[in-house]
Amino acid sequence: MNNKAIWIIFVLLFFLHQDFWNWDNRGLVFGFLPVGLAYHAAFSLAAALLWASAVKWAWPSDVEAWADESNDEGEASA
Amino acid sequence: MTPIIVILIYLGLLLALGVFSSRFFRGTSADYFVASRSIGPFLLLMSVFGTTMTGFALVGSSAKTYNLGIGVYGLMASYSGLLHSACFFLIGIKLWAFGKKYGYVTQCQYFRDRFESSALGYVLFPILVVLIIPYLLVGLIAAGSAIKGLTSPVIKPDGTVVRPGMFPELFEATNGAIPPWLTGLVIATIVLIYVFLGGVRSTAWANTFQTIVFMITGVVAFTLIANALGGPAAASEAVLERNGESMAREGKISTLHFFSYAFIPLSVGMFPHLFQHWLTAKSAKAFRLTVIAHPIFIMLVWVPCVLIGVWALGVPKMDGTPANAVLGKMVAVLVAQPIVTGILFAGILAAIMSSLDSQFMCMSTMFTNDVVVHAKGQDHFTDKQLLWLGRSFVIAIVAVTYAISLFKLPINVFDLGVWCFSGFGAMFPIAVAGVYWKRATKAGVIAALIATAALWLGLIGYDLFVFKEAHPKEEFLLAGMMPAAALFATCLITLILVSLATKAPDDKTIAKFFPKAIAK
Numbered sequence: 001m002n003n004k005a006i007w008i009i010f011v012l013l014f015f016l017h018q019d020f021w022n023w024d025n026r027g028l029v030f031g032f033l034p035v036g037l038a039y040h041a042a043f044s045l046a047a048a049l050l051w052a053s054a055v056k057w058a059w060p061s062d063v064e065a066w067a068d069e070s071n072d073e074g075e076a077s078a
Numbered sequence: 079m080t081p082i083i084v085i086l087i088y089l090g091l092l093l094a095l096g097v098f099s100s101r102f103f104r105g106t107s108a109d110y111f112v113a114s115r116s117i118g119p120f121l122l123l124m125s126v127f128g129t130t131m132t133g134f135a136l137v138g139s140s141a142k143t144y145n146l147g148i149g150v151y152g153l154m155a156s157y158s159g160l161l162h163s164a165c166f167f168l169i170g171i172k173l174w175a176f177g178k179k180y181g182y183v184t185q186c187q188y189f190r191d192r193f194e195s196s197a198l199g200y201v202l203f204p205i206l207v208v209l210i211i212p213y214l215l216v217g218l219i220a221a222g223s224a225i226k227g228l229t230s231p232v233i234k235p236d237g238t239v240v241r242p243g244m245f246p247e248l249f250e251a252t253n254g255a256i257p258p259w260l261t262g263l264v265i266a267t268i269v270l271i272y273v274f275l276g277g278v279r280s281t282a283w284a285n286t287f288q289t290i291v292f293m294i295t296g297v298v299a300f301t302l303i304a305n306a307l308g309g310p311a312a313a314s315e316a317v318l319e320r321n322g323e324s325m326a327r328e329g330k331i332s333t334l335h336f337f338s339y340a341f342i343p344l345s346v347g348m349f350p351h352l353f354q355h356w357l358t359a360k361s362a363k364a365f366r367l368t369v370i371a372h373p374i375f376i377m378l379v380w381v382p383c384v385l386i387g388v389w390a391l392g393v394p395k396m397d398g399t400p401a402n403a404v405l406g407k408m409v410a411v412l413v414a415q416p417i418v419t420g421i422l423f424a425g426i427l428a429a430i431m432s433s434l435d436s437q438f439m440c441m442s443t444m445f446t447n448d449v450v451v452h453a454k455g456q457d458h459f460t461d462k463q464l465l466w467l468g469r470s471f472v473i474a475i476v477a478v479t480y481a482i483s484l485f486k487l488p489i490n491v492f493d494l495g496v497w498c499f500s501g502f503g504a505m506f507p508i509a510v511a512g513v514y515w516k517r518a519t520k521a522g523v524i525a526a527l528i529a530t531a532a533l534w535l536g537l538i539g540y541d542l543f544v545f546k547e548a549h550p551k552e553e554f555l556l557a558g559m560m561p562a563a564a565l566f567a568t569c570l571i572t573l574i575l576v577s578l579a580t581k582a583p584d585d586k587t588i589a590k591f592f593p594k595a596i597a598k
Binding site: 010017036048054069 | 148149151152155156157159160163164167171172174175176178179309310311313314318322325326327328333336337340361362363366369370371372373374376377381384385388593595
């Protein structure tokens, strides 16, 4: 999985957040969790999985390396 | 009385932790303000999560759910889980890199250098302070409401007193309940003491302790309340019977309104205290745990709180309860064990205080570095003087916030928090432009800040003093969307138009902030 794939999944999740098909659903999952709440709790887990994947496959190591180089620029000038 | 004693013991432990962590304080302004960049991944996660999960998350979410139904989780919590980590990943890590490379301590220092403008800091600083004040108020009001809910009398609709107020002789005016002004004073004083003693190091340790406390107590509260209601299934069935529409979103919130809440979590991109947390990370790797765990931690706190808020609608004893007091009253009425009740309320206060400390600390740092030292120069003050300047400003901010909290504002904790987040979220285009848009100019940023701040002040004033008078339980919308959408658009359009019409930044500045490794 690469950087592009991560951000495609991000966009997909962003649109899946708008679960209009659950809007008037008063059903219960596991006997007590309203469907609208259960869906979004699962969404939170999906988001965590996405970010775990991003950390594993799309971590900006180059940014880290640049910051860790010796600093010749000195302190902030403003 | 027992719950209050338990709470006082908790507050004592917190103070002791603050004193203990202050012994590691190295006595320098660098350590006071940035803990000398020595805070690792676990402390960073606890600190960031503790700061973002506030009275808004515990008291506010249950209050809003009581009014709006279960859709509240989707509008804030699941969006936040996706977008907060996106902001950390896209902006936070790059800002950490700039902070490490160029030695920035505050948001203003970074933006001044990035946009070649000393004046920008003087425009940004007061706007940030004004936007933080509602966030502080959320904490003080939530604490006062929760403790008042705990200590208030419980009276049936027919006038039968189920439980008298906890201190009828001491607090006659509030029917025996601890008045919010007293809770606010105690909370503000305790936070002030440990922030005063150890700066960022104390707040990081206190946040870690408090985050653990409120997460555990949140799960415990949920379990005990569910059991008292006959189990989660019975609790949900009771709501379906009495108030079924609250178990879905139809008739409660439109799809456009729901969608427009996406602008609220973008606030993490400009929250000054989060900038400082990014700066206190030992390394970029310290962010990894935060990025992954944040959505899960939000879920662990918000699902129970939203369920408690909606289950309150199935409990006849809760009818007529003011929304802000729902969580406190559910615990007080349904949890029949005083020691456990005390611990649960300690958890609520923990969540509130873990945000207050970071705000106080952050504003102290900004004032000292971005206003005083920037105006007078670094050599004008000794390190000790800088520490005392920071501490004095903390005291001043606490006093002003506390004074405002004494007025009865016509708004619930959730909506007040959302106004704060809307302001910061509106400025997100500026954070993005700083990292990704070479053509953004100082004039564009300054114009965007002023336009956004002016619109925010106008809209919150209208909501508080006009709209809420006529529609106390309704959410103020513009064209069917949260005002955050209009604020965001104002900032974005102003930034783009004014930047394109003004002189581009210096090549040297572009080279400094868009080196090959970052400029992608």
